[in-house]
Amino acid sequence: MAAGVNRSESNRFEIRDYLDAQRKEVDAQLDTFLPPAETHPRIVHEAMRYSVFAGGKRVRPILAVATGEAVEGDREIILYLACALELIHTYSLIHDDLPAMDDDDYRRGNLTCHRKYGEGIAILAGNGLMTHAFRLLTEIPENGEMQKRKLAVLNRLCTAIGTEGGVIAGQVLDLTTQGKEYTAQDVEYIHQAKTGAFIQASVSCSAQLSGVDSGSLRRFETFGARIGLAFQIVDDVLDLTSTTADLGKTPGKDLAEEKATYPALFGISESRRMATQLVEEAILEIGFLGERGEKLAELARFISVRRF
Ligand code: IPE
Ligand code: IPE
Ligand code: MG
Ligand code: MG
Ligand code: MG
Numbered sequence: 001m002a003a004g005v006n007r008s009e010s011n012r013f014e015i016r017d018y019l020d021a022q023r024k025e026v027d028a029q030l031d032t033f034l035p036p037a038e039t040h041p042r043i044v045h046e047a048m049r050y051s052v053f054a055g056g057k058r059v060r061p062i063l064a065v066a067t068g069e070a071v072e073g074d075r076e077i078i079l080y081l082a083c084a085l086e087l088i089h090t091y092s093l094i095h096d097d098l099p100a101m102d103d104d105d106y107r108r109g110n111l112t113c114h115r116k117y118g119e120g121i122a123i124l125a126g127n128g129l130m131t132h133a134f135r136l137l138t139e140i141p142e143n144g145e146m147q148k149r150k151l152a153v154l155n156r157l158c159t160a161i162g163t164e165g166g167v168i169a170g171q172v173l174d175l176t177t178q179g180k181e182y183t184a185q186d187v188e189y190i191h192q193a194k195t196g197a198f199i200q201a202s203v204s205c206s207a208q209l210s211g212v213d214s215g216s217l218r219r220f221e222t223f224g225a226r227i228g229l230a231f232q233i234v235d236d237v238l239d240l241t242s243t244t245a246d247l248g249k250t251p252g253k254d255l256a257e258e259k260a261t262y263p264a265l266f267g268i269s270e271s272r273r274m275a276t277q278l279v280e281e282a283i284l285e286i287g288f289l290g291e292r293g294e295k296l297a298e299l300a301r302f303i304s305v306r307r308f
Contacts, residue, residue, distance in 0.1 A: 014298065015298045015299070015301075015302055018062075018295060018298070019057070019058075019062060019302070022058065022061075022062045022065050022066075023057075023058045023062065025065075025079070026058050026061045026062065026065070026079070026082055026083065026086065027053070027058070029079050029082070029083050030052060030053075030083050030086060030087075031053075033080075033083050033132075033136055034048060034049060034052065034087075034132065035048075035132070037049050043117065043121055044121060044124050044125055044128055045128075046117075047113055047116070047117040047121050047122065047124075047125035048090075048125045048128050048129050048132070050110075050113065050116060050117070050125075051090050051093070051094050051107070051108075051113045051125065051129075052086065052087065052090050052129070054107065054108035054109065054110045055108035055109050055110070055248055056086070056089075056090070056108050057306075057308070058086060059199070059231070059299075059303070060082075060085040060086060060089050060198065060199060060202040061082030061083065061085050061086045061202070062082075062299065063199065063202045063203050063206070063224075063227075063296070063299060064078055064081050064082045064085055064202050064203070064205065064206035065078055065079070065082055065206075066295045066296045066299055067202075067203050067206035067207050067210075067220065067296060068206050068209075068210055069292075069295060070286075070289050070292045070293050070295070070296055071207060071210045071212050071216070071289075071292075072210070072292075073206065073207075073209060073210025073211075074209075074210070076141070077140055077141065077146070077209055078206055078209065078210070080136055080137065080139065080140045081137065081140075081153070081205055081206055081209055082206075083133075083136060084133040084134070084136045084137050084157075085133075085198075085202050085205075087129040087130065087132055087133035087136070088129070088130055088133045088157075088161060088198070089198070090126075090129050091125075091126040091127070091128075091129040091130040091133075092126075092161070092167055092171075092198075093107060093108075094107075094112070094113045094114070094122050094123075094125060094126040094129070095122075095123070095126045095171075096171065097112040097113065097114065097122075098114055098119060098122060098123070099114065099119065101171070101175065102253065102257065104249060104250060104253065105250065106244065106248065106249050106250055107248065107249050108248045108249070109248035110248075113125055113126070134154070137150065137153065137154055137157070138150070138154075140209075145211060146209075149208060149209050149211060150209070152208055153205045153208050153209055156201055156204065156205055156208065157201050157205055159197075159201075160197045160198050160200065160201035161197070161198055161201075165192075165193050165197060166193060166197045166198070167193065167194055167195075167197060167198050169193045169194075170189075170190050170191070170192070170193030170194025170195065170197070171194050173186070173189065173190045173193065173194075173260075174190055174194055174259065174260065177190065177259075177260040178257060178258055178259055178260070179258040182260045182265075184265060184266075186260060187260045187261065187262060187265055188229070190260055191229055191232040191233065191236075191262070192225070192228070192229050194232065195228060195229075195231055195232035195235070196225055196228030196229040196231070196232060197228065198228070199224055199227060199228030199231055200221060200224030200225045200228045201224070202224065203220050203221075203223060203224035203227075203296075204217060204220050204221045204224055207220040216288070219285050219286060219288060220286070222282070222285045223282045223283075223285045223286045223296070223300070224282075226278045226279065226281050226282035226285065227278070227279060227282045227299075227300045227303050229278055230274075230275040230276075230278040230279050230282070230300075230303055230304055231303050232262075233262045233271050233272075233274055233275040233278070234272075234275050234303065234304060234306060236254060236261040236262050236263050236264075236271065237262070237263055237268055237271050237272055237275070238251070238306075238307070238308070239251050239252065239253060239254045239255075239261070240252070240254070240255065240263055240268060241268065242307060242308065246307055246308045247308055248308070262274065272304075275303075275304045276304050278304075279300045279301060279303060279304040282300050283297045283300055283301075
């Protein structure tokens with residue numbers, strides 16, 4: 001994977017080390033949480049593991065972990081959430097790549113799930129990952145307030161990935177806007193919904209599980225919304241500026257498929273500027289955390305300067 005951070009040398013190493021260390025821990029936990037590949041029916045469990053462990057930056061689980069660290073949440077509990085987030089994210093990628101959607105051949109540097117296992121198994125593996133994620137969330141150990149928090153988080157997460165302003169809403173509009181005229185407002189809605197809402201929930205559900213007060217929760221929600229929108233703007237820019245080797249997926253697809261994107265509407269440099277501004281606004285929002293928010297702020301910066 002290419003280096004994606006171009007701040008000072010010392011910061012670059014710090015955030016990359018942090019990302020590497022957290023990714024390893026999340027991956028180890030995912031391995032224990034997922035059914036073994038040989039579980040009957042084997043093909044679907046193999047396909048689920050194939051897509052989860054093909055690679056991936058683990059941005060959403062690491063955001064959840066960093067949020068938990070910033071508010072002194074229980075790491076063991078946050079790791080359940082972190083893994084559930086990655087399973088849901090991988091489900092959304094498998095379905096996003098299907099011929100009926102973006103029709104992509106490569107993901108995370110490997111063949112897409114449907115190209116490897118066929119469309120039927122890919123659809124079911126996606127469904128399997130989402131279902132397993134929710135099962136995992138219900139298995140979060142309970143003590144004291146946790147039962148109430150768990151239900152609130154389940155509800156929040158379902159909204160973030162659902163049809164009313166969530167991932168599915170965004171994906172629907174992504175498809176129906178293809179090849180059509182659209183406004184800045186349209187593309188902002190699509191990006192906020194298909195990508196922003198889930199990244200926002202990755203942060204806010206972690207804060208909520210950790211029991212933060214409602215004022216802090218609102219600030220985490222705003223932080224998450226800003227970096228979530230920035231994440232998709234940068235994804236659009238990378239589609240135009242990066243390579244298959246760095247991205248692990250085929251670039252240039254958005255233009256070819258006439259997708260609604262920020263660079264198509266505003267150009268590459270203005271889109272980059274907008275993403276940077278969103279990240280700066282986001283970092284201001286978590287200023288109340290002081291030093292404890294530093295890792296989250298670095299993660300936010302990584303989102304705007306990443307190259308993969
Ligand atoms: C890609 O997400 C899909 C979008 C929502 C833009 P990531 O860029 O986080 O993909 P992985 O998880 O690192 O493969
Ligand atoms: C995907 O957006 C958003 C999802 C909900 C998966 P894209 O279609 O731009 O993501 P990539 O570029 O294929 O990763
Ligand atoms: Mg798509
Ligand atoms: Mg796609
Ligand atoms: Mg994209």
